[in-house]
Amino acid sequence: MKLELSGITKRFGPLVANRDIDLVVEPGEIHALLGENGAGKSTLMNVIYGLYRPDGGQILIDDRPVTFSGPGDAVAAGIGMVHQHFMLVPVFTVAESLALGYEPTKGMGLLDLASARETVRTISERFGFDIDPDAIIEDLPVGAQQRVEIIKALSRDAEILILDEPTAVLTPQETDELIEIMKQLREQGTSIVFITHKLREVRAVADKITVIRRGAVVGEASPESSESELAGLMVGRDVHLTTDKEPARPQDETFSVEGLTVLDKAGFVVVDDLSFGVRQGEILAVAGVQGNGQTELAEAIIGLREPHSGTISLDGRRLGGDSVKARLASGIGFVPEDRSSDGVIAGFSIRENMILDQYDRPPYASGLALKPAVIREKALEKVEEFDIRLTSIDDPISTLSGGNQQKVVLSRELGRELSLLVASQPTRGLDVGSIEFVHKRIIAERDAGTPCIIVSTELDEVLNLADRIAVMYRGRIVGIVPADTPRDALGLMMAGVPEDEALARVADGSAVTTVSQAAEGDLP
Amino acid sequence: MTNGTNPSDAPGTETSVTGQEQPADTSAAGGTPTAGGTPAAGGTPAANSVLRDIMSGSWLVSVLSVVVALALGGVLIAAADPDVQATLGYFFARPGDFFIVAWQTVSEAYMALLRGSIFDWEARSLVRAVRPFTESLVAATPLILAGLGIALGFRSGLFNIGGQGQVVLGAMFAGYFGYALGLPPVIHFLFALVMAAVGGAIWAGIAGVLKARTGANEVIVTIMLNSIAGYLLSYLLTQSWFKATSSANPASRTIFDTAALPPLLPDPFRLHLGFVVAILATLFVWWLLERSTLGFEFRAVGENPDAARTAGISVSRVTILVMIIAGALAGLGGAAQVLGTEGKLTGGVAGTIGFDAITVALLGRSRPLGTFLAGLLFGAFKAGGYLMQSQTGTPIDIVLVVQSIIVLLIAAPPLVRTIFRLPTPAKKVAA
Numbered sequence: 001m002k003l004e005l006s007g008i009t010k011r012f013g014p015l016v017a018n019r020d021i022d023l024v025v026e027p028g029e030i031h032a033l034l035g036e037n038g039a040g041k042s043t044l045m046n047v048i049y050g051l052y053r054p055d056g057g058q059i060l061i062d063d064r065p066v067t068f069s070g071p072g073d074a075v076a077a078g079i080g081m082v083h084q085h086f087m088l089v090p091v092f093t094v095a096e097s098l099a100l101g102y103e104p105t106k107g108m109g110l111l112d113l114a115s116a117r118e119t120v121r122t123i124s125e126r127f128g129f130d131i132d133p134d135a136i137i138e139d140l141p142v143g144a145q146q147r148v149e150i151i152k153a154l155s156r157d158a159e160i161l162i163l164d165e166p167t168a169v170l171t172p173q174e175t176d177e178l179i180e181i182m183k184q185l186r187e188q189g190t191s192i193v194f195i196t197h198k199l200r201e202v203r204a205v206a207d208k209i210t211v212i213r214r215g216a217v218v219g220e221a222s223p224e225s226s227e228s229e230l231a232g233l234m235v236g237r238d239v240h241l242t243t244d245k246e247p248a249r250p251q252d253e254t255f256s257v258e259g260l261t262v263l264d265k266a267g268f269v270v271v272d273d274l275s276f277g278v279r280q281g282e283i284l285a286v287a288g289v290q291g292n293g294q295t296e297l298a299e300a301i302i303g304l305r306e307p308h309s310g311t312i313s314l315d316g317r318r319l320g321g322d323s324v325k326a327r328l329a330s331g332i333g334f335v336p337e338d339r340s341s342d343g344v345i346a347g348f349s350i351r352e353n354m355i356l357d358q359y360d361r362p363p364y365a366s367g368l369a370l371k372p373a374v375i376r377e378k379a380l381e382k383v384e385e386f387d388i389r390l391t392s393i394d395d396p397i398s399t400l401s402g403g404n405q406q407k408v409v410l411s412r413e414l415g416r417e418l419s420l421l422v423a424s425q426p427t428r429g430l431d432v433g434s435i436e437f438v439h440k441r442i443i444a445e446r447d448a449g450t451p452c453i454i455v456s457t458e459l460d461e462v463l464n465l466a467d468r469i470a471v472m473y474r475g476r477i478v479g480i481v482p483a484d485t486p487r488d489a490l491g492l493m494m495a496g497v498p499e500d501e502a503l504a505r506v507a508d509g510s511a512v513t514t515v516s517q518a519a520e521g522d523l524p
Numbered sequence: 525m526t527n528g529t530n531p532s533d534a535p536g537t538e539t540s541v542t543g544q545e546q547p548a549d550t551s552a553a554g555g556t557p558t559a560g561g562t563p564a565a566g567g568t569p570a571a572n573s574v575l576r577d578i579m580s581g582s583w584l585v586s587v588l589s590v591v592v593a594l595a596l597g598g599v600l601i602a603a604a605d606p607d608v609q610a611t612l613g614y615f616f617a618r619p620g621d622f623f624i625v626a627w628q629t630v631s632e633a634y635m636a637l638l639r640g641s642i643f644d645w646e647a648r649s650l651v652r653a654v655r656p657f658t659e660s661l662v663a664a665t666p667l668i669l670a671g672l673g674i675a676l677g678f679r680s681g682l683f684n685i686g687g688q689g690q691v692v693l694g695a696m697f698a699g700y701f702g703y704a705l706g707l708p709p710v711i712h713f714l715f716a717l718v719m720a721a722v723g724g725a726i727w728a729g730i731a732g733v734l735k736a737r738t739g740a741n742e743v744i745v746t747i748m749l750n751s752i753a754g755y756l757l758s759y760l761l762t763q764s765w766f767k768a769t770s771s772a773n774p775a776s777r778t779i780f781d782t783a784a785l786p787p788l789l790p791d792p793f794r795l796h797l798g799f800v801v802a803i804l805a806t807l808f809v810w811w812l813l814e815r816s817t818l819g820f821e822f823r824a825v826g827e828n829p830d831a832a833r834t835a836g837i838s839v840s841r842v843t844i845l846v847m848i849i850a851g852a853l854a855g856l857g858g859a860a861q862v863l864g865t866e867g868k869l870t871g872g873v874a875g876t877i878g879f880d881a882i883t884v885a886l887l888g889r890s891r892p893l894g895t896f897l898a899g900l901l902f903g904a905f906k907a908g909g910y911l912m913q914s915q916t917g918t919p920i921d922i923v924l925v926v927q928s929i930i931v932l933l934i935a936a937p938p939l940v941r942t943i944f945r946l947p948t949p950a951k952k953v954a955a
Contacts, residue, residue, distance in 0.1 A: 304834065325836030334834070342834040347827045356824065357835035360817040368816045 001078055001159040001191065002027055003048070007057030010043055017043040019216040020057065025160060030182055030192045032206035034199070036234055036431030038401050040215035041195045042084075045162050048193075049081045050074035080153025084165040086145050090138035094120055094131055094148050098155055123151045127184050143174035150181065160191045167201055171289040172459060172491045179205045197234070197431060199227040199241075200460070235433045241464075243439040246447065248467040250279035255420050255451045260310035262296045262475075270296045272475035273310070278420075278451040283442070284480075285466030286455040289494050293475035294455045295337055298424045301453070302334045303327045315419055328357050331419030333445075335409055335426050337455070339402070343409045346398040350390060351379040353397045354412050382411040387437070403434030410438060414445055421445055424455040439464060459487055471499075585940045586887050586894070589933035590901065592943060594634070597926040601633045601918050602626040633918040640911025641904035651792065656907060658795040662865060664903025666691065666857035666877045668802040671884035671895045672809045673728075673853035678890040679813060680846040681826035686731060686746025687854050688878025689753035690724040694855025696757060697723030698862045699869030700766070702779030712782035717801070717859050724855020725848045727753060732847025736840035742847070750878065758871055776869035785864040798860035802899070805853060810892040812849070822846055854878065883927055886934045902927065 003025040010018040017040045025031045035041045046052045048059065050068030058065045061077055068074045071081075088097050095116040106112045120133035129147045137145060146166060153161055163182075167175045182192055182205055196202060202209055202223070209221040211233040219233050231239040255278045262271035271293045278284045286294050299305040301312055303324040312319045319327060328334070334357075336342035344353045355364050355375055363374050379393045386407045390400060397405055406426070413421070426442065427435040442465060446452050456462050462469055469485060471478045471493040479499030481490070492502035602608045608629055611622040639646065641660045647653040670687045677684035698720035707715055727749055734740040760766045761774035785796040813819035824832040825842045833839055861873050884902050888894030909923040933940050940946070 302834075323836065323838070324833065325838070328836045336834050341828070341830050343831060345824055345828040345831050348824070352820070356831065359820045365817045368818060370815050370817055370820060372815070 002062050003079070003160050003191065003193075004060040004063070005044075005048070005057065006060060008044065008047055008054045008059070009056035010040075010047055010052055011055050017215050018047065018054075019214075021212070021215075021217055023210055023217070025191050025193055026208075027159075027191055028186055028189045029207045030186055030194055030205055032194045032196060032202040032209045033212060034196060034202055034209055034221075034230060034234055035212035036197055036433065037403065037429065038431070039212045039234075041212055042164060043215075044212070045081065045164055045193065045195060048074065049079060049162060075156050075158070078157060078159040079162065080156060080158025080160070081162040082146065082149040082153060082164065082166060084168060086149055088137045088145060088148065090136075092137055093134050094137065094140075094151075095133040097137060097148055098133075098152055102156070119155045120151060123154050126188075127181060129181070141174075143170055143177060146170070146178065147181070154190075158190070160193065161185065162193045162195070164195045165197075166194070167196065167198060171457075171494065173495060175201065199230045199432075202230065203227065231432050235431070237433075239432055239436060241432075241436075241460075243436065243443055243464055245443045248282045248446065250282040250467070251449065253277040253279045253451075254315050255453075256313050257301075258311045258313070260297070260300060260312065261308045262293070262300050262305055263308045264296070269308075270475050271300065271307075274475075274477055275310075276470060276477065276480060278453055280451050281446055281449045282467045283446050283452040283454055283465050285462040285469045285483075286453060286472055287459065287462045287466075287469050287490060287494060288457065288472035290457050292472045292494075294457075294472050295424065296475075297472070298334075298337065298422050298453070298455050301327075301420075301422050302332060329361070331417060333413035333416070333418045333421045333423075333450075335413055335421075335423035337424035337428070339406060339409060339428070344397050344405055347396055349394050350383075350388075350397050350400065350408060351375055351393040353408050354379045354382055354393075354415075356412060358412065358416070378415075382408075382415055385415075386411040386441075402429045403431055406430055406434065406438065410441055414441055418445065418450045421450050421452040422455075423452070425457065426454065427456075427458070427461060435461075459490060462490070463487065583889070583894070584946065585937045586889060586898070586934065588940050588944055589887070589930050592933055592940065593926045593929035596929050597922050598630040598634070600925060601630050601922055604919070604922075605629045629916075629918075633912055633916045633922070636912040636915045636918070637905075637908035637923075639908070640915075641908030644911075655793060656911070658789065658793050659907040660900065660904040661799050662794050662796070662903070663906040664899045665796075665798045665802045665860045665864065667880055667884050667902050667906075668896055668899030669798075669805055669857035669860060670854040670877055670881035671888065671899050672805055672892060673724075673850035673857075674881050674885035675888060675890040675892065675895045676809060676813070676822070676853070677846055677850045678885055679826050680822040680842060681829065682735075682843065682846055682850075683743045684728065684731070684746055684847065684850050685743050685882065686728060686749050686851075686878070687857075687881040688874060688876070689746065689750040690727045690851045690854035691858040691861075691874045691878045691881075692750075692753040692757050693723040693727040693851075694720040694858025695862045695869060695873045696753075696760065696858070697855065698783075698859035699776050699779060699873075702783035702863055703777045703868075706780065707782060709782045712780065713785055713797075713863055716779075716783045716863055717856060720855045720859030720863075721852035722855070724851040724853070724858065726851070728847040728851025728854065729844065732844040735847075736843040742843075757869075757873075761869070761871055774871050778868045779863060783863055784867065785860070794865060796860075796864040798856075798864040801856060801860065802896070805856065806892045806896045809853070809895075813892065818845065854881070857881070880927070883931050883934075887930060 005021055005023040008018055008021040009016065021044060033041050033044070043052065047054050050071045050073050053069075059068070060066070066077055068077070089100065092100065095113050098120055099111060099113060099116040117133040120131060123129065124131045129151065131144060131147055131151065137148065140148070150161070166178060170178060179201070182194070185192060194202070194206060206223050209223065209225070209230070210217055211219050211221060211230065213234060213236055218236070221230055221233060227241055228239065231241055256276070258275050260271055260274045261269060264270045274297065276284070286297065288294050296305055300307050303319070303322055314330065314332070322330070340346065345356065348356070358364055359370065363378070364371060376393065382388070383390065383393060388400075388404050388407045388411065390404065397408060400408070410426070421442070423442065427438050430438065442452060442454065454461070454465050463483065466483045468480055469483060469490065470480045471490060473494065473496040478493045478496065481499060486506050489502040489506045492505060493499060497505070608622065608626045611625045615622050640656050642657050644653045644656050670691055673690065674684055674687050698716045701716045701719045705712070705715075728746070731742050731745040731749060734745050735742045758774070761776065767774060767776055785798050787793065788795045788797060788799065813823060821832070821837045821842050824835065824837055825839050829839050857877060858874060861877070862869055866873055880902055884898045885895050887901070888896070888898035905923045905927065909920040912918050912922070913920040
């Protein structure tokens with residue numbers, strides 16, 4: 001089945017989200033749609049999927065114009081979509097999830113789960129998905145949940161599958177598996193529209209690449225293009241994917257963790273007897289797949305979680321039972337992992353968010369009284385310094401894009417004298433341009449002599465920033481390795497393989513991932 | 525449908541970002557960054573934000589709710605009136621009669637409401653003509669004070685339903701210290717006011733501490749405390765050391781003159797210093813919320829407790845403090861009743877102030893000034909309702925109905941927007 005978009009335009013009020021977009025997806029092709037956050041990729045996909053009606057242009061399937069008044073029409077036409085955030089009911093089984101929305105029935109309105117189960121098995125076997133129809137969704141790992149979504153789409157006879165940022169939630173290994181699945185689907189004749197902003201993956205799997213910027217197609221590229229070329233197209237200017245940095249000049253070790261153990265609410269060990277130190281003027285990156293204790297480690301350092309045992313010391317002083325407020329006051333800058341829930345208050349203005357953890361300290365307040373004039377003045381300075389794009393500092397922060405929101409958080413945390421910086425996922429959800437900026441600021445903070453701990457699940461980020469890398473797996477540090485450790489070795493360590501073995505396996509070439517292969521041509 | 529089990533959710537994820545990032549750096553888009561669905565007028569950011577405030581339903585929805593409620597109240601007034609009912613008997617013969625009589629009934633009732641609450645143009649003397657307005661202010665005073673307390677809770681994410689109990693405690697403390705102690709003038713009523721605030725603060729503080737320490741739901745705890753306060757008052761009024769010895773009625777002794785809030789105007793006006801206290805309290809709550817570090821904490825916890833905690837704010841401390849301040853304000857409302865108008869403590873001294881205050885805070889969108897204005901409106905309803913009943917025979921319950929409809933409409937802004945075909949706030953479209 002061939003899908004063609006011709007001159008699609010979609011407006012929201014005065015804003016043109018998609019401007020005159022032409023796109024052809026040939027049968028059995030993996031077509032990557034590349035663009036920054038907010039470029040209009042998802043809007044376009046929602047037009048194809050019938051969720052939005054275009055204001056201009058038309059959709060053609062096999063050269064026949066079609067109009068969709070809802071997702072139902074799109075599904076009937078053979079289009080399936082896997083959303084970035086899965087549309088699954090956590091307490092349902094896989095078979096029930098499959099039945100949801102078009103419940104197959106046998107006489108008397110009884111749900112025919114047996115046939116749903118059978119469908120899961122058939123599709124699962126055909127593509128080697130390894131999904132048990134009776135597994136409960138919430139018990140499945142994220143990668144498996146995504147496969148359930150794909151099975152759902154395929155069970156409705158989708159010939160074109162739209163994958164919206166499918167790798168955002170996956171580990172490197174899961175990403176590899178997904179890429180394998182995509183290739184298999186292509187061989188069976190399914191077309192795939194693959195939406196992403198990750199260059200490495202695009203080059204690993206796409207047959208054709210269309211780049212979108214500010215709602216318009218700015219060019220097509222072949223998978224042979226280098227990452228810098230693709231990034232340049234995406235952002236509209238030259239982008240440095242690797243941030244230039246001087247070699248670290250580490251000084252004294254002012255921060256250290258000794259035998260730190262943290263339990264979760266249910267009493268399970270999530271951080272297991274960790275010990276490490278960070279020196280001034282050095283970035284220690286904590287790498288690991290999401291959910292291996294990094295979040296809890298960061299939260300224990302800032303005082304949001306009480307350690308079960310062990311000590312955390314900063315500048316020769318044990319932090320012990322210090323409150324979050326006391327730790328912030330002692331100069332810890334903290335960039336939380338989940339910006340929208342922990343980092344900013346959506347309903348607060350930008351200027352208020354800029355003082356969220358400083359509001360009661362000079363110069364922003366004296367006694368109980370806030371100083372609105374000072375707050376305003378400093379906010380304007382920070383907007384300037386961090387190049388935050390906004391209409392007014394009095395607007396709610398929710399009116400800003402993710403990248404600009406993160407800049408607000410960074411301006412708050414880096415805008416003062418720090419004795420330690422702890423940043424979790426500092427560039428999650430940001431576009432290439434903003435990532436470059438955030439990385440530069442973090443390196444500047446390091447060069448100013450601050451010990452920095454960067455927690456990240458993105459290997460690219462870890463490799464770009466780190467002076468040393470601590471890989472975490474199931475609450476323990478698998479190893480602390482130098483920044484020039486090969487990607488594949490890090491990937492293996494993230495899966496729990498001990499340092500020595502990981503390095504050995506990479507050396508004999510038995511553990512090279514698809515994604516890193518694709519990148520080889522691009523590495524210096 | 526295939527994967528989109530929740531289509532309304534699905535398009536949001538990136539569109540919201542789309543709708544927001546682009547105008548910031550696209551010259552084509554001249555609107556505000558929030559202009560996801562609202563073709564917001566251009567102009568200065570300040571003008572935009574006012575517009576957005578109105579359009580997002582805060583003030584406009586409140587005002588329109590009152591309008592709709594009054595209109596529906598009018599229908600009820602007409603329906604309940606025997607004369608109007610009589611014209612319905614021959615409606616098809618002379619439909620004009622029905623409309624004329626209905627119009628007369630409703631307009632008379634509302635005119636009486638207006639005369640009873642703002643200005644009585646039919647009164648024989650100027651004093652009598654102006655008095656209704658001051659009566660509205662008198663009735664509004666406790667509503668504003670208690671309403672501010674409720675509003676403070678709402679802004680901090682706490683559903684303090686215990687206004688009633690806190691008002692009762694405030695009234696109890698004010699009454700007791702009003703007649704049990706002999707103190708010099710001025711000092712006496714100031715002391716009684718402070719004690720009333722303490723009384724309310726203790727009562728609300730119980731709920732605050734329970735919530736902060738054990739996570740007990742403040743809605744349930746405050747509702748229970750309302751009942752306890754009511755029965756506590758009834759009990760005290762049967763105790764010989766508390767109640768007036770000479771009277772068989774369950775009422776306390778009358779407070780000393782030194783404890784009474786000084787009148788602002790001579791007889792026959794009843795307006796007292798409590799209204800000034802209400803104005804000061806409004807200013808205080810505004811300053812607290814908008815200009816103090818404490819208010820910053822309150823609002824932060826109200827909007828996003830997780831982010832507040834991450835920013836080093838102690839959520840349990842905020843919970844306790846908010847409840848204490850809210851209770852103190854409600855307690856002052858009770859004091860205004862006892863020290864200002866009633867002069868003694870009776871079983872019904874608190875009326876339904878504590879519950880009306882919830883409506884007042886809702887109608888005022890939990891903003892200090894809004895709450896003040898909403899309190900005035902409800903005070904006017906209360907004062908005007910009496911004249912409406914005595915002059916036109918319209919039951920005072922209509923006022924209650926109007927108030928209830930207001931609550932209903934405020935709780936359902938989409939309904940008001942549908943009635944008046946207002947655009948949905950931009951936020952809703954984007955998110």
